[in-house]
Every structure is written in structure tokens, then in C-alpha cells.
Amino acid sequence: MFDILLRFRVHKYFFLCDIRRMYRNILITPEQRSLQNILWRDSPQEPISCLQLQTVSYGLRSSSFLATRCLYELAIRYKDEFPLGSKAILQSSYVDDIVQSHNDLDTIINIKRQLIDLLSLGSFNLHKWCANNSAILSDIPTEKQQHSDELEFQKEIKTLGLKFNVNNDSFQFAPMLEQPATTKRQILSFISQFFDPLGLAGPLFVQAKEIMQSLWISKVGWDSAPPPEILTKWQEFYSSLTRMQPLTIKRNVCLDNQTNAELVGFSDSSAKAYGCAIYLRSTDKNGKISMSLICSKSRITPLNSNLSMPRLELNAALLLAKTMARVYDSLKDELQIQNVYLHSDSQVVLAWLKTNPIKLNAYVANRIKLMQQLTNNYLWSYIKTDQNPADCLSRGVSPCDLMQHPLWFNGPKFMLDPDYKFTEFNYEAVKCNLPEIKVVSGDLNEGGPVCAASLKVNSVVGNIITKYSSISKAQRVLAYVQRFISNLKKTRSEQIKCNYLTYSELNQALLLIIKHEQMKYFSSNIKRLQEGKQTESSLKGLNPFLDADGLIRVGGRLQHSALPYAHKHQIILPNDSYVTQLIVKNEHVILLP
Structure with a gap:
């Protein structure tokens, strides 16, 4: 919806319509219709009848997806025959609402025609048409337009849940003022009526959100009055809403x-x-x-x-x-x-x-x-x-x-x-x-000690890697080495770790081994990434970046997904590395059927 409304706002001409009885135009596969059986009788004396719904039903969790997926399939099948209509379905439709705009009048008229023809192939009919230019609706019957002879033309309509004035081509924001709310339930019910997916009236909702947060923190009952300070703040906000003129925002x-x-x-x-x-x-x-x-x-x-x-x-x-x-x-x-x-x-x-x-x-x-x-x-x-x-x-x-x-x-x-x-x-x-800069022991202006420590760590890690033929063995040995160093730094009052290795310790050891290998094989790439430059090697196609631990990870579009961080941004392993061979070998052993 957010993307559709954004695109709706950047062109001169527009039309709005919706698909008439969209759910009822989609048949369910016969094998699945038994899942929509309804047992019914008008009175206890009558025998029970079995009614079967053969089309997509209202109210089911899957209904919206099924309908939208059918539109998507229609657009994909006929995208070569109806390119403009297909694009309109894929980018400008939300369930049964279609919101389309374009800067060229002839083009938007062509989009309308292709849309009608394309949807008719799936038995879908469009109605409630409206536009900001009469030429767009010249061939649309009056009964299919937003207004008819029986009904007076409505200046304000609803599109994607927003009030829209067709005459002046603008969005309208005016809260539905009722009796002043006095309980937590009533206040939250009133606030939930605000709908502004683009945030055009954002500052108003910030105040409402603050009141909502205060209500939850107060832990009052649903039908109880909030504390006096919250109630006063709410009454001031509501009073200001009653004096507010409707917001008119051009499309x-x-x-x-x-x-x-x-x-x-x-x-x-x-x-x-x-x-x-x-x-x-x-x-x-x-x-x-x-x-x-x-x-x-x-x-x-x-x-x-x-x-x-x-x-x-x-x-x-x-x-x-x-x-x-x-x-x-x-x-x-x-x-x-x-x-x-x-x-x-x-x-x-x-x-x-x-x-x-x-x-x-x-x-x-x-x-x-x-x-x-x-x-x-x-x-x-x-x-x-x-x-x-x-x-x-x-x-x-x-x-x-x-x-x-x-x-x-x-x-x-x-x-x-x-x-x-x-x-x-x-x-x-x-x-x-600058705050939040990492604190490093030793004088940073004297690079010698820090570099020497880094060389020693790399030397220890390198020796451990070459000594063992199992990645898990090398991982555990290095984890114990790191624990030993950590214990040496602790004072007498601090508790020394001497129990089993934790997952965190083992994971840190593995990351240190991988970092050693990356420094060995990808040193030039790491240097360029540290300087804020892009890599120029074969890694470039992976959009690599350095994470907070200095490890090279895969970038790309998966960053927008809901996957865990390690799944979205996998660590990059050198192809010819001995460590890579050990890791692959270990996974084969674990997953061996």
C-alpha cells in the first residue's frame, strides 16, 4: 500500500476503480470445496442440509491471498499481450482496489482499456470508476462510475482507506469526533481510527502514540479511567482536534x-x-x-x-x-x-x-x-x-x-x-x-605494541590451524587459549572460568579462525573496504562488507528480508583455504545419513 500510494502521487492524471465481487468470481478447486461445507437448517424440526461454497469465501485468512494470487497469475500469463494492463495489476492494485496515475493522457486511457480487457479474461468486472479528466471515463457506462443518476456525486471517496476529494485532487484528513473518551478502552479505540500509511499527518500521530504508551505503562484496567495526568493530556489533545480544520493535502x-x-x-x-x-x-x-x-x-x-x-x-x-x-x-x-x-x-x-x-x-x-x-x-x-x-x-x-x-x-x-x-x-x-569509539589497550599513537599483539595472535591461530585436521578440535583448543588469556587479566575478586566451554566461546574461536584466513587470502579486499571503497576482485558481485567484528560478509537484497543476520549476510570463505576444507568436511560428517 505504501508503494502504491507513493506512485499515485507523482503523476498528473489518475483513475480509481475496484473489482466488483472479486471473491465471488474465483472458483475453488473441486477437491478443496469440501473444506467450505456449511451444515444448516432453519428449525430443529427440519433435516440438516449441507451447503457448499464453491468460490472464495469472505472472512477466511487465505481469502485475500487467493484473490490477489489469481490477479497476479492473470497479469503474468498475458503480460506480452497487455503490457500496460499487466503492470497496473502488479504495481497499482491492492486486493480489489486499483489506483493508477500517469503524466500522459493517451497512455492512461490505454492503460484503462488494457486493464478492462485483461481482467475480463478472468471474469472480473471493474466498477466505481472515477478520474480527474472526463476523457478517461468517456467510454465507461454511467452506472459503473462512482456516481449515478440516482446518487448525488460524492466529493469525498475512500481509496485504500484514505479520504480522497476527486474535485480538488487532494487527500482529506479529519478525525471522526465522537463523545469524549474517558476510559483506556475508549481512548485506544479512538486512536486506532487514525489511518495514515504515508505519514502525511505524522506529528498528530506522535502525540497519540505518546498517550498510548503512557496508558500501557500506567497498567490501568481496560474500562478504568487513566491517571489524572494522562487524562488531562488526553483531554487537551482531543480538545485541539475538535478545533482543527480538516487537512487538505494535494495528491x-x-x-x-x-x-x-x-x-x-x-x-x-x-x-x-x-x-x-x-x-x-x-x-x-x-x-x-x-x-x-x-x-x-x-x-x-x-x-x-x-x-x-x-x-x-x-x-x-x-x-x-x-x-x-x-x-x-x-x-x-x-x-x-x-x-x-x-x-x-x-x-x-x-x-x-x-x-x-x-x-x-x-x-x-x-x-x-x-x-x-x-x-x-x-x-x-x-x-x-x-x-x-x-x-x-x-x-x-x-x-x-x-x-x-x-x-x-x-x-x-x-x-x-x-x-x-x-x-x-x-x-x-x-x-x-566522537563517543562510542572502541577502547584499545595501549597507546594508539604508538602502533608498535598493537601491531605486535596482532602478529602474535595471528601466529597462534595459524599454528593451531596447521596442527589439527579437525575444525572442531582447532576451535576448542583456541577457545581454551582465549579463556586462559581472559582469566590471566582478571583480578582476585573476579571469578575465573573453569567449567565447560560455552557456545559463545566456541563461536568466538571459530570467528577468529575465519578472520585469520580472510586476512591471509583477502587482505587487499579488506583494506579497500576499510577505506570505504568497493572491492575490485571476484568478490565484487557479492556486494561484500565488513561487519562489526571485521569479517567479510555477503551483502545484497536479502538485507530487507526477515531472515536472521547470519543467514542474510553469510561469511565469505576463501576457496583454497585449508580451513574451508575442514569446515566442509566437518559438515559432511555431521550430516552423513
């Missing part, structure tokens, strides 16, 4: 005769919340510049975590990086995006982005590494807090003030200047006092 964020398009993102955090906002900066052939909010994301700060302000700012910047990557992927085929610019008002975070993750503590290093991957081709800049639109998300804005807010909907005014140039952040002034 099309692009200029006519647009020649240049840029994505501009902002992130910010406070002790209560953090978030990001993304804008489309458009330039037409006359040099006119427009900036419009296209989406935002926000998160409430967890109360059970003692995160420092730099870490909160880092989480906000990471949210921006993830959101911008998704926005860019959704719009890159719709617009010619020349540049992407990202902004933060935290100089510490911007300096971290220019720091090798190996030098940072694990919490920061993992996030910085991901951000560097996601925003490798983007430019990060510094922006003052009072000029940062994302500040509206981190601190919230009163419902009465949001519509007239100078920053939220159009971004900083100085970016509307045609002569404004985006500049990269210069981190030289803050890099010397």
Missing part, C-alpha cells in the same frame, strides 16, 4: 513541465520520539522550484532502554536511510531522480557515517554499516534544528497548528532558492571527540 507533488526531481530527507530525535520526513524537490523548465512532503515515519522512544541522545539520533538517521531506500526503489521507474540528499541535525551521527565501523562500538557500528550500505550514493548534510522538518515528528505539533506549520508540508524555505547548493558535512571539527 500530485510534481510540477508541470518538470525537468529535475530530487529526494530530500530529514531525521531528528528527542527523548520522547524520533522520525524522518522525505520531500520531493521539483524544478520546471522556467526554474521554478517546489518542495512537497511525500511521506514520513515516526517511532516512540522505548522507555525501558537507556539510550543516549546520540544513539537516538542514530536510530532516527537509520530510519531515514531505510525509508529513503524504499522511496527511491518505488519511484525510480516513475521519475528521473537526479540526486538524493539526507539531513540530520546531529553532527555526531554525521561524523560516525565517515568513520570506519570497525572503530565503533557494536551497537553503533552495526547501524552505521547498514546506513553506509543503504546510502552509499547519497549525500549527507547538516541542518540546524530550527530548520529541520523532522523536528515536528520528534516533538509533535498541536492539531490546530499543523496545517499552517511553516516547515512540515513544504520543508525549509531556503531550499526553494534556485541557487541553493547541497553541501556534504565536514566532520573534521568533531571527529576528535
